[in-house]
Amino acid sequence: MHEDDEIPIETATLPLDAWHRAKGGRMVAFAGYWMPIQYEGIMAEHLWTREHAGLFDVSHMGQLALSGEGVAAALEMLVPGDISALKPGRMRYSLLLNDDGGILDDLMITNEGDQFGIVVNGAVKWDDIAHLREYLPDHITLNHKDDHGLLALQGPKAVTALSRLVPEAAGLVFMQAISATWNGHAIGLSRSGYTGEDGFEISLPNAALESFAEALCAMKEVKPIGLGARDSLRLEAGLPLYGHDLDENTDPVEGDLAFAISKRRREQGGFPGAARILGHLADGSPRKRVGLLVEGKIPVREGARLFDGNAEIGVVTSGGFAPSVGAPIAMGYVPTGLAGPGTAVAAEVRGKRVACTVTAMPFIPHRYVRKQGA
Amino acid sequence: MPRYYTEEHEWIDVDGDVATVGITDFAQGQLGDIVFVEVPDTGAELSQGGDAAVVESVKAASDVYAPVDGTVTEGNAQLEEDPSLVNSDPEGEGWFFRMTLADKSQLDGLMDAKAYKAFCDAL
Numbered sequence A: 001m002h003e004d005d006e007i008p009i010e011t012a013t014l015p016l017d018a019w020h021r022a023k024g025g026r027m028v029a030f031a032g033y034w035m036p037i038q039y040e041g042i043m044a045e046h047l048w049t050r051e052h053a054g055l056f057d058v059s060h061m062g063q064l065a066l067s068g069e070g071v072a073a074a075l076e077m078l079v080p081g082d083i084s085a086l087k088p089g090r091m092r093y094s095l096l097l098n099d100d101g102g103i104l105d106d107l108m109i110t111n112e113g114d115q116f117g118i119v120v121n122g123a124v125k126w127d128d129i130a131h132l133r134e135y136l137p138d139h140i141t142l143n144h145k146d147d148h149g150l151l152a153l154q155g156p157k158a159v160t161a162l163s164r165l166v167p168e169a170a171g172l173v174f175m176q177a178i179s180a181t182w183n184g185h186a187i188g189l190s191r192s193g194y195t196g197e198d199g200f201e202i203s204l205p206n207a208a209l210e211s212f213a214e215a216l217c218a219m220k221e222v223k224p225i226g227l228g229a230r231d232s233l234r235l236e237a238g239l240p241l242y243g244h245d246l247d248e249n250t251d252p253v254e255g256d257l258a259f260a261i262s263k264r265r266r267e268q269g270g271f272p273g274a275a276r277i278l279g280h281l282a283d284g285s286p287r288k289r290v291g292l293l294v295e296g297k298i299p300v301r302e303g304a305r306l307f308d309g310n311a312e313i314g315v316v317t318s319g320g321f322a323p324s325v326g327a328p329i330a331m332g333y334v335p336t337g338l339a340g341p342g343t344a345v346a347a348e349v350r351g352k353r354v355a356c357t358v359t360a361m362p363f364i365p366h367r368y369v370r371k372q373g374a
Numbered sequence B: 001m002p003r004y005y006t007e008e009h010e011w012i013d014v015d016g017d018v019a020t021v022g023i024t025d026f027a028q029g030q031l032g033d034i035v036f037v038e039v040p041d042t043g044a045e046l047s048q049g050g051d052a053a054v055v056e057s058v059k060a061a062s063d064v065y066a067p068v069d070g071t072v073t074e075g076n077a078q079l080e081e082d083p084s085l086v087n088s089d090p091e092g093e094g095w096f097f098r099m100t101l102a103d104k105s106q107l108d109g110l111m112d113a114k115a116y117k118a119f120c121d122a123l
Helices: A017-022 A042-051 A071-076 A122-135 A158-165 A167-171 A206-217 A227-236 A263-268 A274-283 B025-031 B104-109 B113-121
Strands: A026-030 A033-038 A053-057 A062-067 A091-097 A103-111 A116-120 A141-144 A148-154 A177-182 A185-190 A199-205 A222-224 A287-294 A305-308 A311-322 A327-335 A344-349 A352-359 B003-005 B010-015 B018-023 B034-038 B051-057 B061-065 B070-075 B097-100
Touching: A017 A026, A017 A033, A017 A206, A033 A042, A033 A227, A042 A053, A042 A227, A053 A158, A053 A206, A062 A071, A062 A122, A071 A116, A103 A122, A116 A122, A122 A141, A148 A158, A148 A206, A158 A167, A158 A199, A158 A206, A167 A177, A185 A206, A199 A206, A206 A222, A227 A311, A227 A327, A287 A311, A287 A344, A305 A327, A311 A344, A327 A344, B003 B113, B018 B025
Parallel strands: A053 A222
Antiparallel strands: A026 A033, A053 A148, A062 A116, A062 A141, A091 A103, A103 A116, A148 A199, A177 A185, A185 A199, A287 A327, A287 A352, A305 A311, A305 A344, A311 A327, A344 A352, B003 B010, B010 B018, B018 B097, B034 B051, B051 B061, B070 B097
8 A cells, every 4th residue: 555545536538438428338437547337238248249249448458568678588577477488479468476476467468579568457557567667677668558548359250340440350369469550550459358258459549549449339240348248258257357356465376377377487486476486386375266156146246255164264356147157156265175166165145155166267168269260 | 006216216105004115217227237136034124224125236236225114024026036127127027025114204205206306317
Protein backbone atom coordinates (compact mmCIF):
# COMPACT_ATOMS: atom_id res chain seq x y z
CA MET A 1 0.00 0.00 0.00
CA HIS A 2 1.12 3.54 -0.71
CA GLU A 3 0.33 6.64 1.26
CA ASP A 4 -1.22 8.24 -1.76
CA ASP A 5 -3.84 5.45 -2.07
CA GLU A 6 -6.30 7.72 -0.28
CA ILE A 7 -6.28 10.39 -2.97
CA PRO A 8 -9.40 9.78 -5.06
CA ILE A 9 -8.56 9.41 -8.70
CA GLU A 10 -11.19 10.36 -11.21
CA THR A 11 -12.39 7.56 -13.45
CA ALA A 12 -10.95 8.13 -16.92
CA THR A 13 -12.55 7.50 -20.29
CA LEU A 14 -11.11 5.31 -23.03
CA PRO A 15 -11.04 6.30 -26.73
CA LEU A 16 -14.09 4.15 -27.52
CA ASP A 17 -16.22 5.48 -24.66
CA ALA A 18 -18.86 7.15 -26.83
CA TRP A 19 -18.90 4.18 -29.21
CA HIS A 20 -19.67 1.76 -26.34
CA ARG A 21 -22.48 3.99 -25.09
CA ALA A 22 -23.94 4.28 -28.60
CA LYS A 23 -23.87 0.46 -28.85
CA GLY A 24 -25.92 0.24 -25.64
CA GLY A 25 -23.02 -0.62 -23.36
CA ARG A 26 -23.70 -0.28 -19.64
CA MET A 27 -20.62 1.48 -18.33
CA VAL A 28 -18.98 0.72 -14.98
CA ALA A 29 -15.74 1.89 -13.39
CA PHE A 30 -13.03 -0.77 -13.79
CA ALA A 31 -9.26 -0.43 -13.41
CA GLY A 32 -9.64 3.35 -13.33
CA TYR A 33 -11.68 3.59 -16.55
CA TRP A 34 -15.30 3.61 -17.59
CA MET A 35 -15.79 0.30 -19.36
CA PRO A 36 -18.78 -1.63 -20.73
CA ILE A 37 -19.84 -4.43 -18.38
CA GLN A 38 -22.47 -5.63 -20.88
CA TYR A 39 -24.51 -4.67 -23.93
CA GLU A 40 -27.45 -7.05 -24.46
CA GLY A 41 -26.65 -9.30 -21.48
CA ILE A 42 -23.75 -11.33 -20.11
CA MET A 43 -25.26 -14.73 -20.86
CA ALA A 44 -26.10 -13.94 -24.49
CA GLU A 45 -22.72 -12.27 -25.06
CA HIS A 46 -20.84 -15.19 -23.53
CA LEU A 47 -22.63 -17.78 -25.67
CA TRP A 48 -22.27 -15.60 -28.77
CA THR A 49 -18.51 -15.51 -28.32
CA ARG A 50 -18.28 -19.31 -28.02
CA GLU A 51 -20.36 -19.72 -31.21
CA HIS A 52 -19.42 -16.75 -33.37
CA ALA A 53 -17.04 -13.85 -32.67
CA GLY A 54 -17.02 -11.27 -29.89
CA LEU A 55 -15.21 -7.94 -29.96
CA PHE A 56 -13.72 -6.79 -26.65
CA ASP A 57 -12.23 -3.37 -25.98
CA VAL A 58 -9.31 -3.95 -23.65
CA SER A 59 -7.68 -0.58 -24.16
CA HIS A 60 -7.36 -0.21 -20.37
CA MET A 61 -4.47 -2.67 -20.49
CA GLY A 62 -0.95 -1.33 -20.57
CA GLN A 63 0.91 -1.71 -23.86
CA LEU A 64 4.62 -1.31 -23.30
CA ALA A 65 7.69 -1.69 -25.49
CA LEU A 66 11.20 -2.39 -24.23
CA SER A 67 14.30 -1.93 -26.34
CA GLY A 68 18.03 -1.61 -25.93
CA GLU A 69 21.16 -3.73 -25.84
CA GLY A 70 20.61 -6.98 -23.91
CA VAL A 71 16.93 -6.34 -23.31
CA ALA A 72 16.04 -10.06 -23.25
CA ALA A 73 18.62 -10.80 -20.56
CA ALA A 74 17.50 -7.74 -18.60
CA LEU A 75 13.88 -8.92 -18.69
CA GLU A 76 14.94 -12.35 -17.50
CA MET A 77 16.10 -10.71 -14.26
CA LEU A 78 12.42 -9.90 -13.57
CA VAL A 79 10.44 -12.82 -15.05
CA PRO A 80 10.93 -16.62 -15.02
CA GLY A 81 10.42 -17.20 -18.77
CA ASP A 82 13.08 -18.01 -21.36
CA ILE A 83 12.93 -14.64 -23.10
CA SER A 84 16.27 -15.09 -24.85
CA ALA A 85 14.86 -18.10 -26.71
CA LEU A 86 11.71 -16.27 -27.80
CA LYS A 87 11.91 -15.98 -31.57
CA PRO A 88 10.84 -12.86 -33.48
CA GLY A 89 7.08 -12.97 -34.06
CA ARG A 90 6.46 -15.21 -31.08
CA MET A 91 4.86 -14.37 -27.74
CA ARG A 92 4.88 -15.94 -24.32
CA TYR A 93 2.83 -15.72 -21.13
CA SER A 94 5.01 -14.67 -18.23
CA LEU A 95 4.98 -13.30 -14.71
CA LEU A 96 6.49 -10.23 -13.12
CA LEU A 97 7.88 -11.45 -9.79
CA ASN A 98 8.91 -9.75 -6.56
CA ASP A 99 11.97 -10.81 -4.55
CA ASP A 100 9.90 -13.39 -2.64
CA GLY A 101 8.67 -14.98 -5.87
CA GLY A 102 5.22 -13.42 -5.42
CA ILE A 103 3.40 -12.42 -8.59
CA LEU A 104 3.26 -8.66 -9.23
CA ASP A 105 1.41 -9.17 -12.51
CA ASP A 106 0.88 -11.66 -15.30
CA LEU A 107 1.71 -10.42 -18.76
CA MET A 108 2.32 -11.28 -22.40
CA ILE A 109 5.76 -10.72 -23.87
CA THR A 110 6.20 -10.56 -27.65
CA ASN A 111 9.45 -10.51 -29.58
CA GLU A 112 8.68 -7.78 -32.12
CA GLY A 113 12.10 -8.02 -33.76
CA ASP A 114 13.63 -4.69 -32.78
CA GLN A 115 11.89 -4.57 -29.39
CA PHE A 116 9.85 -6.60 -26.91
CA GLY A 117 6.18 -5.74 -26.63
CA ILE A 118 4.59 -6.30 -23.25
CA VAL A 119 0.89 -6.22 -22.42
CA VAL A 120 0.09 -5.85 -18.72
CA ASN A 121 -3.10 -5.68 -16.67
CA GLY A 122 -4.83 -2.31 -16.57
CA ALA A 123 -5.36 -2.36 -12.81
CA VAL A 124 -1.63 -2.55 -12.04
CA LYS A 125 -0.03 -1.03 -15.14
CA TRP A 126 1.32 2.05 -13.33
CA ASP A 127 2.92 -0.16 -10.65
CA ASP A 128 4.37 -2.37 -13.41
CA ILE A 129 5.84 0.61 -15.24
CA ALA A 130 7.39 1.91 -12.01
CA HIS A 131 8.78 -1.55 -11.24
CA LEU A 132 10.30 -1.96 -14.72
CA ARG A 133 11.81 1.54 -14.63
CA GLU A 134 13.33 0.85 -11.24
CA TYR A 135 14.77 -2.59 -11.96
CA LEU A 136 15.74 -2.49 -15.64
CA PRO A 137 19.17 -1.04 -16.50
CA ASP A 138 19.11 2.63 -17.43
CA HIS A 139 20.04 2.00 -21.07
CA ILE A 140 16.85 -0.02 -21.64
CA THR A 141 14.14 2.21 -23.08
CA LEU A 142 10.57 1.71 -21.87
CA ASN A 143 7.88 3.15 -24.10
CA HIS A 144 4.30 3.23 -22.81
CA LYS A 145 2.17 3.09 -25.95
CA ASP A 146 -0.71 5.06 -24.44
CA ASP A 147 -1.57 6.43 -27.88
CA HIS A 148 -2.67 2.91 -28.82
CA GLY A 149 -5.79 0.96 -27.95
CA LEU A 150 -6.19 -2.81 -27.78
CA LEU A 151 -9.08 -4.84 -29.17
CA ALA A 152 -9.64 -8.59 -28.86
CA LEU A 153 -11.71 -10.53 -31.38
CA GLN A 154 -12.49 -13.94 -29.94
CA GLY A 155 -14.46 -16.95 -31.04
CA PRO A 156 -14.58 -19.59 -33.80
CA LYS A 157 -15.57 -17.00 -36.45
CA ALA A 158 -12.89 -14.50 -35.46
CA VAL A 159 -10.48 -15.62 -38.17
CA THR A 160 -13.14 -15.36 -40.87
CA ALA A 161 -14.15 -11.87 -39.81
CA LEU A 162 -10.70 -10.43 -39.19
CA SER A 163 -9.24 -11.84 -42.41
CA ARG A 164 -11.61 -9.64 -44.39
CA LEU A 165 -9.86 -6.59 -42.93
CA VAL A 166 -6.37 -7.99 -42.43
CA PRO A 167 -5.75 -11.03 -44.66
CA GLU A 168 -2.49 -11.87 -42.85
CA ALA A 169 -4.53 -12.88 -39.78
CA ALA A 170 -5.39 -16.27 -41.25
CA GLY A 171 -1.72 -17.18 -41.54
CA LEU A 172 -0.96 -16.87 -37.83
CA VAL A 173 -1.00 -19.65 -35.24
CA PHE A 174 -1.62 -19.37 -31.49
CA MET A 175 0.90 -17.09 -29.77
CA GLN A 176 2.28 -15.72 -33.02
CA ALA A 177 2.37 -11.98 -33.73
CA ILE A 178 3.01 -9.71 -36.73
CA SER A 179 2.82 -6.07 -37.73
CA ALA A 180 0.37 -5.23 -40.47
CA THR A 181 -1.34 -2.27 -42.07
CA TRP A 182 -5.02 -1.42 -42.10
CA ASN A 183 -6.32 1.68 -43.92
CA GLY A 184 -2.88 3.19 -43.75
CA HIS A 185 -2.53 2.57 -40.01
CA ALA A 186 0.30 0.44 -38.63
CA ILE A 187 -1.28 -2.20 -36.41
CA GLY A 188 -0.01 -5.09 -34.28
CA LEU A 189 -1.76 -8.40 -34.57
CA SER A 190 -1.43 -11.58 -32.53
CA ARG A 191 -3.36 -14.86 -32.37
CA SER A 192 -4.07 -14.88 -28.65
CA GLY A 193 -6.72 -14.00 -26.11
CA TYR A 194 -8.38 -14.58 -22.77
CA THR A 195 -11.44 -16.67 -23.56
CA GLY A 196 -10.05 -20.12 -24.41
CA GLU A 197 -11.34 -19.66 -27.96
CA ASP A 198 -9.38 -19.07 -31.12
CA GLY A 199 -8.98 -15.35 -31.59
CA PHE A 200 -6.81 -12.31 -32.01
CA GLU A 201 -5.63 -9.25 -30.18
CA ILE A 202 -5.16 -6.13 -32.28
CA SER A 203 -3.19 -3.07 -31.21
CA LEU A 204 -4.18 0.08 -33.10
CA PRO A 205 -3.46 3.81 -32.92
CA ASN A 206 -6.28 5.52 -30.97
CA ALA A 207 -7.37 7.33 -34.13
CA ALA A 208 -8.08 4.04 -35.91
CA LEU A 209 -9.93 2.28 -33.09
CA GLU A 210 -13.48 3.35 -33.79
CA SER A 211 -13.45 2.75 -37.53
CA PHE A 212 -11.83 -0.65 -37.02
CA ALA A 213 -14.34 -1.67 -34.33
CA GLU A 214 -17.18 -0.42 -36.51
CA ALA A 215 -15.89 -2.36 -39.54
CA LEU A 216 -15.82 -5.57 -37.49
CA CYS A 217 -19.22 -5.05 -35.86
CA ALA A 218 -20.78 -4.44 -39.29
CA MET A 219 -20.09 -8.13 -40.02
CA LYS A 220 -22.79 -10.66 -39.18
CA GLU A 221 -20.34 -12.81 -37.18
CA VAL A 222 -19.32 -10.05 -34.76
CA LYS A 223 -20.96 -8.39 -31.75
CA PRO A 224 -19.41 -6.18 -29.08
CA ILE A 225 -18.93 -8.04 -25.79
CA GLY A 226 -18.57 -6.54 -22.31
CA LEU A 227 -16.39 -7.19 -19.31
CA GLY A 228 -18.99 -9.43 -17.69
CA ALA A 229 -18.74 -12.08 -20.39
CA ARG A 230 -14.98 -11.59 -20.58
CA ASP A 231 -14.86 -12.69 -16.94
CA SER A 232 -17.16 -15.71 -17.33
CA LEU A 233 -15.34 -16.82 -20.50
CA ARG A 234 -11.90 -16.67 -18.90
CA LEU A 235 -13.20 -18.46 -15.80
CA GLU A 236 -14.47 -21.36 -17.93
CA ALA A 237 -11.11 -21.37 -19.71
CA GLY A 238 -9.39 -21.78 -16.33
CA LEU A 239 -7.41 -18.57 -16.83
CA PRO A 240 -6.55 -16.64 -13.65
CA LEU A 241 -7.47 -12.97 -13.16
CA TYR A 242 -4.71 -10.92 -11.58
CA GLY A 243 -5.71 -9.29 -8.29
CA HIS A 244 -8.23 -12.06 -7.65
CA ASP A 245 -6.70 -15.45 -8.44
CA LEU A 246 -3.11 -14.21 -8.30
CA ASP A 247 -1.43 -11.64 -6.09
CA GLU A 248 1.95 -10.66 -4.70
CA ASN A 249 1.71 -13.29 -1.95
CA THR A 250 1.21 -16.09 -4.47
CA ASP A 251 4.08 -17.70 -6.36
CA PRO A 252 3.79 -19.33 -9.80
CA VAL A 253 3.75 -22.90 -8.44
CA GLU A 254 0.94 -22.09 -6.01
CA GLY A 255 -0.87 -20.33 -8.85
CA ASP A 256 -0.65 -23.50 -11.00
CA LEU A 257 1.42 -21.55 -13.52
CA ALA A 258 4.59 -23.63 -13.38
CA PHE A 259 4.42 -23.89 -17.20
CA ALA A 260 5.52 -20.24 -17.27
CA ILE A 261 8.88 -21.19 -15.70
CA SER A 262 10.95 -22.23 -18.69
CA LYS A 263 13.18 -25.31 -18.58
CA ARG A 264 16.43 -23.37 -18.86
CA ARG A 265 15.35 -21.02 -16.08
CA ARG A 266 14.53 -23.99 -13.83
CA GLU A 267 18.06 -25.23 -14.33
CA GLN A 268 19.78 -21.88 -14.03
CA GLY A 269 17.54 -19.86 -11.72
CA GLY A 270 18.43 -16.17 -11.65
CA PHE A 271 14.88 -14.82 -11.47
CA PRO A 272 13.31 -13.12 -8.42
CA GLY A 273 12.26 -15.55 -5.71
CA ALA A 274 14.04 -18.44 -7.45
CA ALA A 275 14.87 -20.15 -4.15
CA ARG A 276 11.23 -20.35 -3.06
CA ILE A 277 9.88 -21.14 -6.52
CA LEU A 278 12.45 -23.84 -7.37
CA GLY A 279 11.86 -25.32 -3.91
CA HIS A 280 8.13 -25.48 -4.58
CA LEU A 281 8.77 -27.04 -8.00
CA ALA A 282 10.90 -29.75 -6.42
CA ASP A 283 8.93 -30.46 -3.25
CA GLY A 284 5.47 -29.12 -4.02
CA SER A 285 3.93 -25.91 -2.74
CA PRO A 286 1.81 -25.86 0.43
CA ARG A 287 -1.24 -24.76 -1.55
CA LYS A 288 -2.37 -24.70 -5.14
CA ARG A 289 -4.94 -23.01 -7.37
CA VAL A 290 -7.59 -25.50 -8.48
CA GLY A 291 -10.87 -25.58 -10.36
CA LEU A 292 -14.07 -26.41 -8.49
CA LEU A 293 -17.25 -27.90 -9.91
CA VAL A 294 -20.14 -26.78 -7.74
CA GLU A 295 -22.99 -29.14 -6.91
CA GLY A 296 -26.44 -27.63 -7.32
CA LYS A 297 -27.25 -24.14 -8.48
CA ILE A 298 -25.93 -21.78 -5.80
CA PRO A 299 -23.13 -19.66 -7.25
CA VAL A 300 -19.94 -19.86 -5.18
CA ARG A 301 -18.11 -16.56 -5.47
CA GLU A 302 -14.82 -14.89 -4.62
CA GLY A 303 -14.20 -14.88 -0.88
CA ALA A 304 -16.19 -18.02 -0.06
CA ARG A 305 -14.29 -20.09 2.51
CA LEU A 306 -13.45 -23.71 1.66
CA PHE A 307 -13.72 -26.61 4.11
CA ASP A 308 -12.64 -30.22 4.40
CA GLY A 309 -15.05 -31.48 7.04
CA ASN A 310 -14.82 -28.89 9.82
CA ALA A 311 -11.36 -27.71 8.88
CA GLU A 312 -11.09 -24.47 6.95
CA ILE A 313 -8.63 -25.23 4.16
CA GLY A 314 -8.77 -22.42 1.65
CA VAL A 315 -10.69 -19.78 -0.18
CA VAL A 316 -12.45 -19.21 -3.49
CA THR A 317 -10.79 -16.51 -5.59
CA SER A 318 -13.19 -16.44 -8.59
CA GLY A 319 -16.54 -18.01 -9.15
CA GLY A 320 -19.94 -17.66 -10.64
CA PHE A 321 -22.43 -19.16 -13.03
CA ALA A 322 -20.73 -20.59 -16.10
CA PRO A 323 -23.02 -20.14 -19.13
CA SER A 324 -21.36 -22.78 -21.35
CA VAL A 325 -21.09 -25.31 -18.51
CA GLY A 326 -24.66 -24.54 -17.44
CA ALA A 327 -23.75 -24.64 -13.75
CA PRO A 328 -21.76 -22.66 -11.19
CA ILE A 329 -17.97 -23.12 -11.23
CA ALA A 330 -15.16 -21.59 -9.23
CA MET A 331 -11.43 -21.49 -8.76
CA GLY A 332 -9.62 -21.17 -5.47
CA TYR A 333 -6.74 -22.29 -3.31
CA VAL A 334 -6.55 -25.54 -1.35
CA PRO A 335 -3.67 -27.45 0.31
CA THR A 336 -1.75 -29.37 -2.35
CA GLY A 337 -2.75 -32.64 -0.65
CA LEU A 338 -6.37 -31.82 -1.47
CA ALA A 339 -5.69 -30.48 -4.97
CA GLY A 340 -6.19 -33.75 -6.83
CA PRO A 341 -9.10 -33.93 -9.27
CA GLY A 342 -12.08 -35.63 -7.69
CA THR A 343 -11.36 -34.41 -4.15
CA ALA A 344 -14.55 -33.38 -2.34
CA VAL A 345 -14.52 -30.05 -0.51
CA ALA A 346 -17.25 -27.68 0.66
CA ALA A 347 -17.66 -23.95 0.12
CA GLU A 348 -19.51 -21.77 2.61
CA VAL A 349 -22.17 -19.53 1.08
CA ARG A 350 -24.35 -17.48 3.44
CA GLY A 351 -23.64 -19.89 6.28
CA LYS A 352 -24.49 -23.00 4.26
CA ARG A 353 -22.12 -25.65 3.01
CA VAL A 354 -22.14 -26.17 -0.74
CA ALA A 355 -20.53 -29.38 -2.03
CA CYS A 356 -17.73 -28.89 -4.57
CA THR A 357 -15.39 -31.24 -6.42
CA VAL A 358 -11.83 -30.33 -7.36
CA THR A 359 -11.52 -30.61 -11.12
CA ALA A 360 -8.90 -30.24 -13.80
CA MET A 361 -9.08 -26.99 -15.75
CA PRO A 362 -10.10 -25.72 -18.25
CA PHE A 363 -13.80 -26.28 -17.63
CA ILE A 364 -14.43 -25.78 -21.36
CA PRO A 365 -11.72 -27.14 -23.70
CA HIS A 366 -9.42 -24.56 -25.28
CA ARG A 367 -9.78 -24.22 -29.02
CA TYR A 368 -6.51 -22.55 -29.91
CA VAL A 369 -5.23 -22.93 -33.48
CA ARG A 370 -1.73 -24.24 -32.94
CA LYS A 371 -0.93 -25.47 -36.44
CA GLN A 372 -1.80 -24.10 -39.85
CA GLY A 373 -3.95 -26.41 -41.93
CA ALA A 374 -4.70 -28.64 -38.94
CA MET B 1 -55.43 -5.29 -5.44
CA PRO B 2 -53.13 -2.35 -4.64
CA ARG B 3 -49.47 -2.64 -5.46
CA TYR B 4 -46.76 -0.76 -3.62
CA TYR B 5 -43.08 -0.26 -4.34
CA THR B 6 -39.96 0.29 -2.22
CA GLU B 7 -36.86 2.36 -2.91
CA GLU B 8 -34.98 -0.96 -2.93
CA HIS B 9 -37.00 -1.98 -6.02
CA GLU B 10 -39.29 -4.55 -4.44
CA TRP B 11 -43.00 -4.63 -5.25
CA ILE B 12 -45.68 -5.81 -2.84
CA ASP B 13 -49.23 -6.76 -3.83
CA VAL B 14 -51.67 -6.60 -0.93
CA ASP B 15 -54.74 -8.85 -0.78
CA GLY B 16 -56.42 -8.49 2.60
CA ASP B 17 -53.95 -9.57 5.27
CA VAL B 18 -51.61 -11.36 2.88
CA ALA B 19 -49.10 -9.88 0.45
CA THR B 20 -47.00 -11.14 -2.46
CA VAL B 21 -43.47 -9.75 -2.87
CA GLY B 22 -41.08 -9.65 -5.81
CA ILE B 23 -38.52 -7.42 -7.49
CA THR B 24 -39.46 -4.87 -10.12
CA ASP B 25 -38.89 -4.97 -13.85
CA PHE B 26 -36.40 -2.11 -13.39
CA ALA B 27 -34.48 -4.22 -10.84
CA GLN B 28 -34.28 -7.31 -13.02
CA GLY B 29 -33.08 -5.15 -15.92
CA GLN B 30 -30.30 -3.77 -13.76
CA LEU B 31 -29.31 -7.21 -12.44
CA GLY B 32 -29.26 -8.95 -15.83
CA ASP B 33 -29.49 -12.72 -16.26
CA ILE B 34 -30.77 -14.25 -13.01
CA VAL B 35 -29.20 -17.66 -12.31
CA PHE B 36 -30.25 -18.36 -8.72
CA VAL B 37 -32.87 -17.21 -6.23
CA GLU B 38 -32.95 -18.06 -2.54
CA VAL B 39 -36.43 -17.47 -1.11
CA PRO B 40 -37.15 -17.43 2.65
CA ASP B 41 -38.51 -20.49 4.45
CA THR B 42 -42.18 -20.65 5.33
CA GLY B 43 -42.60 -19.31 8.85
CA ALA B 44 -39.62 -16.97 8.66
CA GLU B 45 -40.22 -13.74 10.56
CA LEU B 46 -39.32 -10.72 8.47
CA SER B 47 -38.84 -7.16 9.58
CA GLN B 48 -39.14 -4.16 7.30
CA GLY B 49 -35.85 -3.38 5.58
CA GLY B 50 -34.25 -6.64 6.77
CA ASP B 51 -32.81 -9.40 4.54
CA ALA B 52 -35.55 -11.56 3.08
CA ALA B 53 -34.19 -13.26 -0.04
CA VAL B 54 -31.13 -13.38 -2.29
CA VAL B 55 -31.10 -13.00 -6.04
CA GLU B 56 -28.00 -13.90 -8.01
CA SER B 57 -27.20 -12.75 -11.51
CA VAL B 58 -24.26 -13.99 -13.57
CA LYS B 59 -22.11 -11.26 -12.10
CA ALA B 60 -23.23 -10.76 -8.50
CA ALA B 61 -25.42 -11.70 -5.54
CA SER B 62 -27.91 -9.10 -4.30
CA ASP B 63 -30.10 -8.99 -1.19
CA VAL B 64 -33.84 -8.58 -1.42
CA TYR B 65 -35.33 -6.80 1.60
CA ALA B 66 -38.66 -7.23 3.34
CA PRO B 67 -40.90 -4.32 2.37
CA VAL B 68 -42.89 -4.62 5.63
CA ASP B 69 -42.94 -6.69 8.84
CA GLY B 70 -44.62 -10.09 8.69
CA THR B 71 -44.34 -13.85 8.49
CA VAL B 72 -43.54 -15.79 5.33
CA THR B 73 -46.38 -18.07 4.27
CA GLU B 74 -44.89 -19.41 1.03
CA GLY B 75 -41.77 -19.11 -1.10
CA ASN B 76 -42.05 -19.41 -4.88
CA ALA B 77 -40.78 -22.96 -5.43
CA GLN B 78 -40.83 -22.44 -9.20
CA LEU B 79 -37.85 -20.10 -8.96
CA GLU B 80 -35.66 -22.97 -7.80
CA GLU B 81 -36.20 -24.74 -11.11
CA ASP B 82 -36.39 -21.67 -13.30
CA PRO B 83 -34.79 -18.53 -11.83
CA SER B 84 -35.04 -16.83 -15.23
CA LEU B 85 -38.75 -16.26 -14.50
CA VAL B 86 -37.51 -13.21 -12.60
CA ASN B 87 -36.20 -11.84 -15.90
CA SER B 88 -39.11 -12.88 -18.11
CA ASP B 89 -42.00 -12.05 -15.76
CA PRO B 90 -40.63 -10.16 -12.72
CA GLU B 91 -43.93 -8.71 -11.62
CA GLY B 92 -45.98 -11.87 -12.24
CA GLU B 93 -44.75 -15.50 -12.31
CA GLY B 94 -41.39 -14.36 -10.98
CA TRP B 95 -42.73 -13.42 -7.51
CA PHE B 96 -40.44 -14.31 -4.59
CA PHE B 97 -42.59 -15.00 -1.52
CA ARG B 98 -45.92 -14.43 0.20
CA MET B 99 -46.20 -12.99 3.69
CA THR B 100 -48.67 -11.85 6.31
CA LEU B 101 -48.84 -8.16 7.16
CA ALA B 102 -48.00 -7.45 10.79
CA ASP B 103 -48.52 -3.70 10.53
CA LYS B 104 -50.58 -2.42 7.62
CA SER B 105 -49.67 1.17 8.43
CA GLN B 106 -46.19 0.44 7.07
CA LEU B 107 -47.73 0.40 3.58
CA ASP B 108 -48.33 4.13 3.88
CA GLY B 109 -44.61 4.73 3.68
CA LEU B 110 -44.26 2.90 0.35
CA MET B 111 -44.67 4.29 -3.18
CA ASP B 112 -47.49 3.72 -5.64
CA ALA B 113 -46.79 2.90 -9.31
CA LYS B 114 -46.65 6.54 -10.36
CA ALA B 115 -44.32 7.57 -7.56
CA TYR B 116 -42.07 4.56 -8.22
CA LYS B 117 -41.81 5.40 -11.91
CA ALA B 118 -40.79 8.95 -11.04
CA PHE B 119 -38.27 7.52 -8.53
CA CYS B 120 -36.69 5.30 -11.22
CA ASP B 121 -36.66 8.08 -13.82
CA ALA B 122 -34.67 10.22 -11.41
CA LEU B 123 -31.98 7.55 -10.89
